[in-house]
Every structure is written in C-alpha cells, then in structure tokens.
Amino acid sequence: MSSGSGSLMWFRKGLRIHDNPALEYASKGSNFLSNFLYPVFVVDPHYMKPDPEAFSPGSSKAGLNRIQFLLESLRDLDLNLKRLGSRLLVLKGEPSEVLIRCLKEWDVKKLCFEYDTEPYYQALDVKVKSHASTAGIEIYSPVSHTLFNPADIIRKNGGKPPLSYQSFLKLAGEPSWASSPLSITLSSLPPVGNTGNCNISEVPTVEELGYEETQQDELSPFRGGETEALKRLRESIENKEWVAKFEKPKGDPSAFLKPATTVLSPYLKFGCLSSRYFYICLKDLYKNVKTHTVPPVSLAGQLLWRDFFYTVAFGTPSFDRMRGNKICKQIPWNDDDELLVAWREARTGFPWIDAIMTQLRMWGWMHHLARHCVACFLTRGDLFVHWEKGRDVFERLLIDSDWAINNGNWLWLSCSSFFYQYNRIYSPISFGKKYDPNGDYIRHFLPVLKDMPKEYIYEPWTAPLSIQNKAKCIIGRDYPKPVVAHDSASKDCRRRMAEAYALNQKMSGMVSAEDLRNLRRKLEEDKKPEVENKRQRKLIG
C-alpha cells in the first residue's frame, strides 16, 4: 500500500495532454487527499498478441505499423507528462484485472478515464466501474473523443440513431462546448505516488511485444504522438485557402508524396489530437476567410462524418456484423478465401488495386477514395467477398483503424447500409487512370511494374510479350494475371446484388436463419454466370 492516496488517470485512447478533461479532473487536488496522480496505460494482449492466427484470412489483431504508432504515441505522452512533473506508468495484462489491482494497491480515491463507446471498452468499463463503486472510489468518465455525446443525439432522436448524415446534422446542431474556450494546456501535474508491488515498465519496444521490426520493406512515414499531431494540424491549417476550399470527395487518391487530405486520422483514432480542438481551429479559420465549403464536403464536415458513424455505431446492436444487424442488408457473399487472400496480399493482377493494398500494408494509410476502390472491388464490385473479411484486414493493417468508422464505411461501400446504389461500381482500371495517367503511384508501390509503359500500366496483361520482356515484367510470372475479368465479374455482382436486394425487401429486414438459407439457395440455383466467371478466370489466370 502506498503512503498516500490519490487519483488514477487511465489512458486508453485520448493519448494527449491538451483538451483532456479526464486528466484535468484527475490532477485537481482536494483537502482530504494527499495529492498523488497515477497516469496509467495498460498494454492489452487483446489487441497486441501476434498469435499464429495473425495472418489467417480475416484476422484483426493490430499489425506492426499500428503498434509502432501506438508505442511512439505512448513515448511522446510519457515525455509530455514528464515535462509537467509526472510520468507514464505502463503495465501489461487484461486491463480490468490490472486496473483493479492498481486501485487496491495505491489506495486510489478517484478514477478518471475518457468515455469510450466501443463495445469492447463498454464491457471492460462495467467491470472496472463496478469494482470502483463498491470500493467507494469516485469515477469521472467524460465524453471527449468525439464532438458530441452519441447518447445525447440518440436520445434527441427518440432512442434511435439517425441513419442519414443530414438528419444527424439537424439533431446535433453546434456542440455545447464550442461557445466556451477549451482547456488546451496544463501547467503542472501532481507527483506520482509510490507504486508499491505493481509491475511498472517503460514503454515497450515492438520486439518486446512479439513483433518483428523487419516484416516489410517500407515503413509507415507517419510518426505517432501528440507533438507530431499538433505539428501536423498546424501545417494543415496554415494554408487557409486550402482549408477553405477543401472539398471531399474531390482530391487525388494517388497523391502519395503530398497526400490530398490531412492524414490526421491516426492521431484522432488514438486521441493524440482532440477532435474538438481540431474543430475549433477550423471554426476560427472559417471566420477569417471570405467563403468556405460546408458539410458534408468541408474539412469540418469530415469531423462530422466521424461523429455520425460513432453515433450510429453506438446505437446499433451488432453494428460490426451482417447477421442480427437491423440496418444491414443480408447478402449471400462468397466464402472465397482464395480471392480474399489475393486481394489482401496485393495479388489481384489489377495494378491500381494491388498498389493501394501495398500502400495499406506498408504505410497503414491510404486516401479515402483509394479505400473506396479496394472495398468496392472486394465486395459488390468484383469479388463478392463478405465485407466483414475486408473490414478485418483493414482493422489489422490501418494505423487509423477505428471500430465505428471502419465498420460504418465497409457497410457503406458494400451497399449493405447507408448507400444503396450498387450499380455504381469503381472500375479497377479507369478510375485511377483519371488521376494518374502515368501510373506513378503504381510504379512506387509496385516496383515490379516500374518500367511498364504508361499505355499498359493499368492493364499490363494486355501488353504484347515483347513489351513485357522490355519492361522486365512477364505477366503470370513476375506479376499476376487478373483474378477476374472485370466486365463479367461486375455484371455478375450487379445481378447478385439485385436479387439480394429484392429478397431483403420481401423480408423487410426481418431475416431469420431460414430466410437466409432460402436466399442462399435461390442464388445457388443460378450458378451459371458464376461458373462462366470461373471459366474466364481460368482463361485469364
């Protein structure tokens, strides 16, 4: 037992000092407490353990880039805490068990942590809160990861989440905190008390967590941490005109030397950057320019998309699944792991798709439209593979992997929810060409194609053998042949989507296991185009 008693600040996301209401509250003393503060981060094997399953199709354990980003963020947090007279205490294990042990050992009287809407944290928090309230510990768990409290919006909407962006905006209005200044800086923190028998360590290395540093050729250019986040934010908003004119989905998805958007998503994901602070900076900027874009396309509008998905995710049971998810169309996706692996390993034979998937593996980040292209290709565009499997691959490899946003966007792109125009399919050939006719993006991420003439770079299988020889890239040997013929595969996908939609309409959202079996049987009966497609695949591949 420590000699005094104090507060425990439990960092999970929110890895920052600025605009951190939980940290601020934890650092406030009171008359009856000897004022110690224990800033804790628990390394959770749930996300980190790279078990043998890690590379199986669909595994969602965090990949090396994200772990690296997290550890950099923790090191930066530790440095920033040290500047304020404190430090980060890192522990390992199942977080609720570790936390409860610390609360007992350090005789904590006040437990503070940012509220988290993800089901995993909700379950964890029930355990920790139940112990804390039985032990008479004060709990403070404010909402500060998002602009709005998703529960407030759902309440305003009669208990249901709004399912369109516009209805979300109407309900949300201006955030209540936006009229008063945010607490951006803390000048000092109480000292850390005696840590007794708890097993405290420094921020571990990736190797200590069981990852091998040399798993890939090129590492993510994005460094984690609050310091980097604030620098990146400053640089992004320095160019007022760029911010004022920001208009998504315009912007070049193939721009990789200078990405077309802010790349603040990983910092927002881990809370190295406060979305509220970002929002206030944008509002200030908008006040000082003549005209600016507005939601949904403006930069502030992007932050509102984030809040929209957080709200729907929080209010929708089984949001991350097709089965049992009332807002998700029931679609009999393929169980084709061969196609999934080709997509995941950047071996589809479509350079635009493979370059994006390589960027995902190397950098852990790609432009929004690039994500559109590969998600559409995997699901309703070409391969008809289940969106949950693609979601898992993104969840593992993205540095900004975020439960609500990732699932929300996969539901969107697969036309399972939110967006239903399944006839609009991204071409894996012509879409990228519009932005990057020379194929520089492909040449960078797929060096095997670097000498392919630009006429063939998006469809190298059409290059005559003499050209392939000259480019030192024989299709089928050095780079794969396409796994499907896009024209027939996309036609087949449209037909299957039309059938699935018709059946969903009939069943008006109430899909039992039997209904789903019927739906499958119905689609199985009409296998002809699928067989035709496989035949084509054989011809090509």
Ligand SMILES: Cc1cc2nc3c(=O)[nH]c(=O)nc-3n(C[C@H](O)[C@H](O)[C@H](O)COP(=O)(O)OP(=O)(O)OC[C@H]3O[C@@H](n4cnc5c(N)ncnc54)[C@H](O)[C@@H]3O)c2cc1C
């Ligand atoms: C299939 C798919 C999966 C995705 N998975 C994720 C994910 O796991 N994590 C994630 O943060 N984003 C995800 N996105 C959304 C979007 O692609 C990224 O947020 C964006 O590309 C990040 O780059 P940026 O920070 O430069 O964005 P900017 O355009 O600069 O936008 C600023 C911020 O707004 C938010 N934002 C932007 N677009 C969206 C959007 N469509 N939905 C919700 N929030 C948005 C992000 O927090 C972003 O950092 C996904 C998109 C698709 C199509």
